[in-house]
Amino acid sequence: MAREKFQTLTEPMFYILLTLREECCGTDIMTRVSALTRGRVDLGPGTLYNLLDSFQQAGMIRETSVSGRKRSYLITDKGRETLRAEYLRLLALTEDYKTCAGEEDLK
Amino acid sequence: MKNVTYRWNTFQLYDYRGVEEHLSAMAAQGWRLEKASGSLWKYRRAEPASLRYAVTYNAGASRFEPGPTEGEQSLEELCAAAGWEKVSDCSKMQIYSTEDPAAVPLETDEALRLENIHRCMRKSFLPGNIAVLLLMLFIGRDFFLALVTWDLYGMLKNNALLTAGVLCLAEAALQLCLLAGYFLWRRRSRRSVEEGGTCLPAGCGSRWASLGMWVLLVLLVAVFLLSELDRGHRGAVLYFAVYMAFFTLINILMRGTTALLRKKGASKTSNIAWTLAVDVVLCFTLIGGLVWTRFETDWFSDERPTGETYEYRDQNWDISPRQDFPLTLAELTGEEYGHVRREAEDLGSVFIPQRAYRETALLGDGPKVCGLGYTLWDLSSPALQDSLLEDLLEDDPIKFRGMLLTTLRYVPEDPVPWGAEAAYRRYYDEDPGDSWLLVWPGRAVSVSPDAEPSDAQKALISTRLAPEDWKEETP
Numbered sequence: 089m090a091r092e093k094f095q096t097l098t099e100p101m102f103y104i105l106l107t108l109r110e111e112c113c114g115t116d117i118m119t120r121v122s123a124l125t126r127g128r129v130d131l132g133p134g135t136l137y138n139l140l141d142s143f144q145q146a147g148m149i150r151e152t153s154v155s156g157r158k159r160s161y162l163i164t165d166k167g168r169e170t171l172r173a174e175y176l177r178l179l180a181l182t183e184d185y186k187t188c189a190g191e192e193d194l195k
Numbered sequence: 196m197k198n199v200t201y202r203w204n205t206f207q208l209y210d211y212r213g214v215e216e217h218l219s220a221m222a223a224q225g226w227r228l229e230k231a232s233g234s235l236w237k238y239r240r241a242e243p244a245s246l247r248y249a250v251t252y253n254a255g256a257s258r259f260e261p262g263p264t265e266g267e268q269s270l271e272e273l274c275a276a277a278g279w280e281k282v283s284d285c286s287k288m289q290i291y292s293t294e295d296p297a298a299v300p301l302e303t304d305e306a307l308r309l310e311n312i313h314r315c316m317r318k319s320f321l322p323g324n325i326a327v328l329l330l331m332l333f334i335g336r337d338f339f340l341a342l343v344t345w346d347l348y349g350m351l352k353n354n355a356l357l358t359a360g361v362l363c364l365a366e367a368a369l370q371l372c373l374l375a376g377y378f379l380w381r382r383r384s385r386r387s388v389e390e391g392g393t394c395l396p397a398g399c400g401s402r403w404a405s406l407g408m409w410v411l412l413v414l415l416v417a418v419f420l421l422s423e424l425d426r427g428h429r430g431a432v433l434y435f436a437v438y439m440a441f442f443t444l445i446n447i448l449m450r451g452t453t454a455l456l457r458k459k460g461a462s463k464t465s466n467i468a469w470t471l472a473v474d475v476v477l478c479f480t481l482i483g484g485l486v487w488t489r490f491e492t493d494w495f496s497d498e499r500p501t502g503e504t505y506e507y508r509d510q511n512w513d514i515s516p517r518q519d520f521p522l523t524l525a526e527l528t529g530e531e532y533g534h535v536r537r538e539a540e541d542l543g544s545v546f547i548p549q550r551a552y553r554e555t556a557l558l559g560d561g562p563k564v565c566g567l568g569y570t571l572w573d574l575s576s577p578a579l580q581d582s583l584l585e586d587l588l589e590d591d592p593i594k595f596r597g598m599l600l601t602t603l604r605y606v607p608e609d610p611v612p613w614g615a616e617a618a619y620r621r622y623y624d625e626d627p628g629d630s631w632l633l634v635w636p637g638r639a640v641s642v643s644p645d646a647e648p649s650d651a652q653k654a655l656i657s658t659r660l661a662p663e664d665w666k667e668e669t670p
Contacts, residue, residue, distance in 0.1 A: 100304050114269065115276040118299075132303035133273035134251030134289075138311050139304075141266070157272040 094146060097174045099129050104139055105171045108163040111152050114140060117161075143167065198240045200226060204233075205405050208288060208320050209312045209377060210397035211250035218248040218282075218290070231283040231290055232258065233450070248292045249279065249301040254314045256287045259466040261457050274301065287315040305388045312394075313381060321374070328370040335363025347582035351546040355431075358419040362412060369408045376401045422545045434485070434495040441481040449474050504536075508561045512536050516554075522659040524554045524567045527644060527652055532556035547583065548573045569642040569660065583639055587632060588619065605632050612650045614657030616665075638662040 094101070103121040112120065117140075118131045140161060143149040148167035153160045163171070202221075206213050218228050223245065226238040251274075255266045263271065270289065271281050278298040279291040291301060302308040332339065338360025341349030351357055376397075384394040423431045452473045456466040489495045504511040512534040520539070525531060534557035543549030551570040558565055574580040591603040605619035606627075613633050621630035630643040633656075640660045648656065658666070 098304060098306070100307075114273045118273070118277060130299045130303055132299050132301045133270065133277045133279065134249075134301035135304045135307055137251075137253075137266075137270045137273055138307055157268045159269055 093142070094148065094170055096177065097170070100131055100135060101139060101143075102171070102174055103129055104131070104136070104143070105148065105163055105167050108149055108161055108167070111160050111162045113158045113160045115158070196240075199229075200238045200240075201235050202238065204231070204236050204285070205402040207373065207377065207397060207401050208286065208316060209380060210401070211252075211288070211312075212394075212396050213402075214250050214288070214290070215248045218292070219246060222246040222248070222292075228282050228290065228292075231285040231288075233285075236285075244294065245296075246292050246294060247296065247298070248282070248290060251289050251291070251301045252287050252308075252311045252315045253284075253289050254287060254311065254318055256284060256289065257463055258286060259453060259457070259463045259470070261460045261462065261466070277301075287319065305384075305393050309381070309384055309388055309394055316377060321377075324370050324374050328367055328374070331363040331367040331370065335360050335367070338363065346586070347579055348547065348586045349582075351544055351579070352549075352583075353542070354419055354422055354544040357544050357546075358415050362415055365408055365411050369404050372404045373401055376404075426541045428541065430495040434489060437485060437495075438482070441485060445474065445477045445481060448477060507534055508557065510534075510536070510557075512557070520552055520554065521571075522552075522567070522569070522656065524556050524565065526659075527567060527648070527655060528565075532558075534561075542570075543572065546575070547579060565645045567642075567644050569640055569656075571660065572639045573662075574637055574639065577636075580634075580637070580639065584634065587639070587641070603628075610634075612653045614654060614661060633657070633660070635661050635665045637664070 097105070100121075103124060104117055107117050107120045107124070114133075114136055118133070118136060121129055121131050140149065144151065144161075146166075148164055148170055149161045150164050151159055152162045206217070221228065221238060222241070223243055225240055225243040227241045227244075227246070228236060228248075229239045230237040251270070253264075253267055253270060255264055257264075267284075267289070274281065274291050278295045279293045279301060282290045282292050284290060338350060338356060340346075342360075342364070350360065380395065380397050387393065387395050420432050420435065423435075449470055453466060453470050456469055461469070503514045505514055506512075513536050516535045516537045517539070520537060523537075524535070536555045538553045540551045541548070542551055549570060549572050551568070553566065553568040555564055555566045557563075572583055574583060588605050593600045593603060601623045604622055606622050608618050608620050608631075610616060610618035610633070613631070615633040615635055617634040619632040619634075621628040621632070627647075629646055630641065633640045633642065638661070642656055642660070644652070
């Protein structure tokens with residue numbers, strides 16, 4: 089079920105996993121994703137909470153520490169694999185675009 | 196000026212937009228949500244403000260948890276970091292507010308929101324809806340069967356059955372509407388999300404259906420109680436009132452138990468177990484006790500003796516037998532009886548009034564007794580009469596431990612001596628019994644003397660029990 093669910097990643101999913109290559113807490117994830125995408129991708133706290141929960145259940149991230157209400161997470165090997173697969177999928181899309189439309193269309 | 200007000204919560208769990216809009220409108224009017232648990236939401240007066248409310252869902256939340264779960268605390272922490280303050284929660288619905296118009300919305304992934312809502316609905320509300328639907332179908336099965344087979348008498352024969360049947364039918368229809376409403380909303384929202392849009396507004400259909408159900412409930416109960424009072428059934432009304440009071444008390448005590456255990460920090464499992472135990476004990480003691488009282492005492496009985504009784508040969512007899520019987524044993528047999536007991540009971544419903552009379556008399560000084568019983572049904576339409584006759588004339592097999600003892604059936608006989616339109620005698624298999632069913636337009640009578648009446652007695656029975664307009668037409 090989880091495999092099927094994360095076969096392709098949405099932007100919030102992609103950036104959460106990308107951010108969790110380094111250990112960080114939920115609040116940091118929101119800040120970092122916003123900074124990384126220059127405000128293009130905003131992560132709502134409800135969405136982030138549910139995604140962290142789903143990632144954890146799917147074994148793609150793990151909880152590393154709990155300090156009061158603050159919980160920190162880190163990506164797992166399975167999460168890295170999923171993230172890499174998504175990157176390769178996006179690359180393939182880009183290559184296909186270049187093949188079909190050519191560099192000229194980008195100018 | 197009051198500082199607190201309450202509103203009845205009619206929002207469905209998935210109607211987050213409705214809740215958000217409602218709370219923002221209330222805040223603009225100067226009422227801020229304080230507590231959203233249960234069906235009655237509490238608001239406190241505040242300065243009118245332009246507040247943004249947002250709803251998110253936590254499938255792990257439960258009203259039996261002693262405090263916010265780790266998940267809820269994490270969510271609260273994330274929301275606080277994004278500028279949202281927790282206001283209250285209602286089951287799995289978590290309500291937040293902010294004064295910051297630029298705060299990031301709680302949910303930024305509509306597909307995930309839809310999936311999360313469905314997880315919450317599947318976890319508690321859908322099983323609840325389906326359980327209520329099945330329960331209603333079970334309780335109202337006799338009424339539904341009568342409705343499906345269009346058995347008018349089966350549907351209308353009894354006020355309580357009719358009221359309960361209509362309520363069960365309406366509640367079952369409401370649950371179906373709510374289920375259909377949710378799945379329709381989910382399908383439309385999923386399509387919208389797939390096309391890059393948001394989840395759609397839930398609409399007011401479910402809210403109106405719930406409201407309509409309450410109106411119907413109040414109306415039907417009022418009609419039922421008034422019609423019972425009109426027929427002098429004060430005992431039935433009192434029983435209903437006590438039943439409803441006990442039901443409400445059980446509800447309050449159950450909620451109180453849950454709240455107390457939460458306060459004491461009991462675990463979710465022990466809270467559920469204790470609440471369930473309290474529920475079972477209360478149901479057995481209060482409702483069970485009430486049912487026992489109804490059958491074992493005459494507290495809720497409408498059979499009030501018309502006068503004092505005395506005891507003779509181990510039986511109670513009337514000192515002054517009631518005089519409102521259309522036909523008495525003494526009139527039928529021409530005998531005088533020294534010891535008589537008379538009982539009459541209003542049965543049936545507003546649509547099919549049914550009155551049963553029973554007289555018992557001691558033969559001489561006893562110990563033998565004799566009796567006369569009859570039941571009158573007044574039927575306002577031929578369709579009702581046909582339906583009643585169909586029901587009464589149906590063969591009635593009497594079984595004991597699965598073994599057929601006898602079959603009761605009515606066999607037609609000559610109605611002329613009875614002065615009736617139709618007459619039937621009851622048989623036990625092939626043996627004739629001393630019960631007859633007499634039919635006139637607009638009335639059916641079941642009469643059971645102790646022996647087969649003579650022609651003169653049959654004529655007397657007809658004179659006394661036939662409807663007035665029939666007697667006028669056929670003097």
